[in-house]
Amino acid sequence: MELLQVAQIGLATLLTIFVYSFLHSENPTYRAAEHLFIGAAAGHYVLMGIKSINKIAVVPMLEGNLLFLIPIILGIMMFSTMSKKYSWLSRYPIALIVGVGAGLSLRATPRAQILSQIMALSPLLAKNTFTTLNLIIIWIGTVSVITYFYMTREHSGVLKVPTTIGKYILLAAFGATYGGVVLERLAPFIGRVKFLIAPDTYIATAVALVVTVALMSYSITREKRNKVEIKNGVE
Amino acid sequence: MSKGKNKTLAEKLRDLDPRLVYLLLFLTVGITSMIPLGLPMSVSAPTRSLYEAIEAIPDGSVVWYAWDISPGEIDQSVPGMVAMARHLFSKPVKIVFISISAADGPMIYFNTLPELKIPSEKEYGVDYVYMGFVPGGELSVAAVASDLRGTLKTDYYGTPIDSLPVLEGVNTAEDFSLLVGRISSSAMIDSYIRQVTSRYGVNLALLIGASGYPQYIVYYPQTIVGILNGAKGGAEYEILSGFLGKGIAGVDTMSMAHILLLALIVIANIGYFGEKRAKAKGGM
Numbered sequence: 001m002e003l004l005q006v007a008q009i010g011l012a013t014l015l016t017i018f019v020y021s022f023l024h025s026e027n028p029t030y031r032a033a034e035h036l037f038i039g040a041a042a043g044h045y046v047l048m049g050i051k052s053i054n055k056i057a058v059v060p061m062l063e064g065n066l067l068f069l070i071p072i073i074l075g076i077m078m079f080s081t082m083s084k085k086y087s088w089l090s091r092y093p094i095a096l097i098v099g100v101g102a103g104l105s106l107r108a109t110p111r112a113q114i115l116s117q118i119m120a121l122s123p124l125l126a127k128n129t130f131t132t133l134n135l136i137i138i139w140i141g142t143v144s145v146i147t148y149f150y151m152t153r154e155h156s157g158v159l160k161v162p163t164t165i166g167k168y169i170l171l172a173a174f175g176a177t178y179g180g181v182v183l184e185r186l187a188p189f190i191g192r193v194k195f196l197i198a199p200d201t202y203i204a205t206a207v208a209l210v211v212t213v214a215l216m217s218y219s220i221t222r223e224k225r226n227k228v229e230i231k232n233g234v235e
Numbered sequence: 236m237s238k239g240k241n242k243t244l245a246e247k248l249r250d251l252d253p254r255l256v257y258l259l260l261f262l263t264v265g266i267t268s269m270i271p272l273g274l275p276m277s278v279s280a281p282t283r284s285l286y287e288a289i290e291a292i293p294d295g296s297v298v299w300y301a302w303d304i305s306p307g308e309i310d311q312s313v314p315g316m317v318a319m320a321r322h323l324f325s326k327p328v329k330i331v332f333i334s335i336s337a338a339d340g341p342m343i344y345f346n347t348l349p350e351l352k353i354p355s356e357k358e359y360g361v362d363y364v365y366m367g368f369v370p371g372g373e374l375s376v377a378a379v380a381s382d383l384r385g386t387l388k389t390d391y392y393g394t395p396i397d398s399l400p401v402l403e404g405v406n407t408a409e410d411f412s413l414l415v416g417r418i419s420s421s422a423m424i425d426s427y428i429r430q431v432t433s434r435y436g437v438n439l440a441l442l443i444g445a446s447g448y449p450q451y452i453v454y455y456p457q458t459i460v461g462i463l464n465g466a467k468g469g470a471e472y473e474i475l476s477g478f479l480g481k482g483i484a485g486v487d488t489m490s491m492a493h494i495l496l497l498a499l500i501v502i503a504n505i506g507y508f509g510e511k512r513a514k515a516k517g518g519m
Contacts, residue, residue, distance in 0.1 A: 023254055023257050024254075044338070044339070044342070045338055048338040048341075048368060048370075049338075049370070051368075052368065052369075052370045055389070056370075060388075100374060101372070101373060101374065104373055104374065104377050104429075104430070105373060105425075105426070105429060107429075108429035108430060108433050108434060109429060111433055112428050112429045112432065112433030112458070113425065113428065113429070116433070116457060116458060117453065117454075117458075119457075120457045120458075138453075173449065176449040177446060177449050177450070179445075180444075180445040180446040180447070180448050180449055180465075181445070181446040182493075182496065183445035183446075183465060183466070183467070183489075183493070184311060184444050184445040184446045184465060186489060186492050186493070187310045187311035187445075187465065187466045187485075187489070188307060188308075188309075188310045188311065189260070189264065190264050190268075190310065190485055190488050190489060190492065191309070191310030191485075192310075193261060193264040193265055193268060194264075194268050194485070194488075197265055197268060197269065
């Protein structure tokens with residue numbers, strides 16, 4: 001295995017174990033991994049931003065298309081938020097972004113996300129009994145959930161049944177979403193464990209574990225000693 | 236309330252160290268990773284629809300492959316993305332990979348390239364191309380969809396778009412026969428639905444994270460013609476396409492981890508209702 005590859009695997013296992021050391025307690029090894037991650041991510045995004053601006057605006061501008069000067073100036077104006085005196089300058093590019101974004105999305109939202117969804121629920125379009133039944137359940141669920149959010153009247157009388165159905169539909173929906181989140185969060189964990197115990201990496205994992213335990217023990221011992229010294233100093 | 240040795244079962248369950256859960260999970264994942272169980276797995280209808288949508292692509296047409304993925308989703312999404320890409324590479328179609336609003340897209344694309352096992356007869360620039368990262372969110376999706384050549388002047392390597400045979404005759408989203416891929420944020424999926432599918436009628440087939448699946452399954456099959464549900468969907472697609480990889484290798488582990496979590500939820504509920512009953516009886 002090449003030296004670079006060994007270094008990459010070693011660093012990856014060390015940082016993974018550093019992060020999982022948080023399960024014991026918040027400690028300097030976890031903080032080191034966290035800061036490294038944030039720094040690397042920030043550096044990566046800054047680089048990608050600079051490359052994009054260069055490719056999309058600076059290069060065409062230098063080739064003679066001076067219109068790109070306008071978005072560059074607007075982009076610089078966004079940084080004025082860091083100044084109390086000139087932060088008002090940032091309102092113009094923000095207004096432009098919000099206005100164009102809202103216009104673009106509103107243009108297509110009614111058809112793409114409202115009308116087509118309503119049309120898709122028509123039981124007349126169902127190919128078989130189960131699909132029709134499914135559509136009826138979706139209709140009942142949609143109407144009852146919307147009724148649940150009708151807050152200007154008390155949920156009693158004629159509203160009691162639909163709002164109760166709506167409440168349970170919402171609970172089921174949140175439960176399904178939560179289940180999906182659990183599934184989603186497990187996948188990276190499984191990936192990390194497989195990485196740690198893989199034939200190429202288990203030795204690096206063992207070394208990383210020893211290093212992390214040693215560093216954590218040193219940190220915890222030093223913290224206890226500092227607390228004792230402070231306590232003795234106070235007394 | 237009882238203390239010390241006189242703790243009831245409900246109290247013991249309540250006071251269990253949560254780190255025990257992590258340890259159990261680690262042991263479950265570790266053991267099942269080393270000892271595959273070969274648990275049976277069925278293929279869902281949305282996955283099968285996505286497979287059929289790719290199979291139905293006419294020869295010679297161009298496919299838009301959205302490579303909008305962030306590093307936290309690699310384990311969940313890459314197996315499915317690789318299976319879909321390998322399926323596309325096995326067909327006589329052209330593929331245009333684009334990362335819109337995913338700054339990590341290029342890094343993950345190049346890390347994943349060896350897994351794609353691109354056939355030797357497929358030539359970069361002729362059969363497939365990577366356009367790189369395009370910032371701007373929905374604005375970029377709309378711009379690329381309405382005027383691809385005006386928005387993406389070069390590919391990732393700086394080659395002018397006009398000298399790429401793969402994009403010959405491709406000017407708007409209408410010229411793509413299918414939009415497939417992974418779009419990591421819900422807001423961006425909505426953007427693609429609004430700006431590409433709704434406006435230009437391009438079929439959309441996506442790998443969606445498990446947390447977003449309940450939200451976007453409602454668009455199936457009218458708006459989104461096929462959906463892969465996260466890691467499980469990726470494994471299903473590997474079975475269907477025959478391009479087996481990391482997805483299928485991780486399914487047993489996922490299943491056992493979920494069984495453990497289900498068991499823990501049942502135990503926690505036993506503890507919760509037990510404690511409630513004990514309080515009602517006045518025993519605590």
